[in-house]
Amino acid sequence: MAGRGIRLSRRNTDAVITSMMLPVMMMLVFVYLFGGAIDTGTEYVTYVVPGVLIVCAGFGSAGTAVSVSEDMKGGIIDRFRSLDVGGAPILAGHVTASVARNLVSTALVLVVALLIGFRPEAGPAAALAAAGVLLAYITAMSWLSAAVGLLAKSPEAASGFTFLVLFLPYPSSAFVPIETMPSWLHGFADHQPVTPVIESLRGLLLGLPVGTAPWIALAWSAGFLAVALGLSGVLFRSRTS
Template sequence: MTPRALPHSVTLAGRGIRLSRRNTDAVVTSLMLPVMMMLVFVYFFGGAINTGTEYVTYVVPGVLILCAGFGSAGTAVSVSEDMKGGIIDRFRSLDVGGAPVLAGHVAASVVRNLVSTALVLGVALLIGFRPAAGPAAALAAAGILVAYITAMSWLSAAVGLLAKSPEAASGFTFLVLFLPYPSSAFVPIGTMPTWLHGFADHQPVTPVIESLRGLLLGLPVGTAPWLALAWSAGILAVALGLSGVLFRSRTS
């Protein structure tokens, strides 16, 4: 990365945030959908699901990941819109490289996700969620969540470069929204069909959720945080390499 890449990334992150603020419908959806999902699960289904604890206590970490995934997936659409609108070519004519452009989108995604996460946590506290995390555990949970958001945002940026249109890029949102369901997000994995246990136990979302749940509630976490960070690092490495290749091929 060149010496000018960092200020370019900061400037483009600001652009991404301003664009998000102007797209009112997308902002409202990204903020309200996770809150509505949490309320639906807690009040519609929570009474029928036995998790050994208050359901709101169990489900909040899963909703945070659902929120993070949905918000991160929007990066694919933003990048695809820039590609389709010729904005990337304009940036390149100004000697702005691919890394700052994509990093700007990712940084804006992280900021948006932190805002929506704060909103979800605020509503969760109002309806009965009571975390027991100390400062160190809360900081560790925040670090794991940011690592996951960053990795998924970079993967979304790569998908945005791969997609031929913003409409095609939006399909990635459905995949990311589905991933928390076959995990420990909403019900214990032991209650799922046996044939599903292998996937639910060994997909990237499960250790992230288990880490957040354990750290926020003061429960044992075992190796879950290390697995969560390993998954995030692996996704990030693949996404960085893929986005670099795709950016060069799409703009050459």
Template sequence: MSDAPGALTHAAVLSGRSLRVSRRNIDAVITSMMLPIMLMLIFVYFFGGAIDTGADHGPYVMYVVPGVLLLCAGFGSATTAVAVSEDMKGGIIDRFRSLDVGGTPVLAGHVVASTVRNLVSTTLVFGVAVLIGFRPAATGAGWLAVAAVLLAYILALSWISAAIGLLARTPEAAGGFTFFMSFLPYPSSAFVPIDSMPGWLRGFADHQPITPAIESLRGLLLNQPVGNAPWVALAWAAGILLVAVGLSGMLFRLRTR
């Protein structure tokens, strides 16, 4: 227990370091913010008129925004993998270890910085969505549930990105691996109803972790029934988080032996 305050202090200091590094890599930050906005505009204005999502959702922008919010979290967390890989390659980890800084505070610093960046980019995406016609009808409790689901997935995706950064041998490889994580919203209910997909894809889309999160956000934001979707979404996020934290700790020990 006596080591806990030191670990928390190290994590706080390293979170500030990661945020300062983000300011120097402003092009990567802007890209992770702008890509979801561009995709949202493309789907709403290029494809939205041709996609039928049913009468319950109204205009296509009302349907697509929750999926874009999860897509934004995926793009934003990808920079975490690259940042962790750069630290491992650059030798700074040896300096941290000489100062008696453990692996958990180092990775937690990256995750906290990723969470802050993701919250900023999510707010920006949501603001643009309102400008182009998205009109949420969530209750006070609904907004709290939306925040909980989003934060849970941002933390889970950031930790799994940190593990990818430890697994990859180069920053370029780390960026490539995170493509698969950023791809998950596409075979889900993010952009089209699952019922419109071919049968072989529908099974995967129904049972992957992003779908219940998107269904939760959509229902909560539009004040529609969500059933147990938020609990399923939070269970998926908790499971991913537990696996990612354990895996990243193991990989850090292997990489720094």
């Protein structure tokens, strides 16, 4: 099932290229067009890269919703069930393919970031911790996206999940410090799911104090994963019964 998911990604080259290039283009736009007007106390490319990694992870994961919805609409699920393939392997295949795509996209973003001046200061332990936090977020978002794909009635409806995951990093610390936002937005920006993930990546990659941010980020990811797994099981049974 994982191999099938990767082959489907290779055939849908336009979506793969978009998911890889959009975060890179967004990073270049923010760094070169807006970065000079935003004061973060450091080089803007250094500040913005962790946020772009989250955009990359969210956008790449959101494509899973469309893939799952297309399977449900196309009738292939009935053929799999006739071969005694259950819902868990089918969905896990889509999620594995999503994680693989995201790892490639993340590597591309980091290479371009290094070329335009990003200089991480993480040691081996901090780099592994940052990779673990990001991988947990990608996995949780991919499973949540799979659940959305089961819930949506059409691939077009499932694609609406992309809007949510692209919007969520904006009212966070991804692109500007939270204290520069209107005061009424601080509560949401401080406590929404992606902020601790971004702060964890920023602190771990740049050698800054992270406090409890990584644990909060992992707790959010674990919560999303638990909800997505339970919801996926219920939705798959109801859609295929």
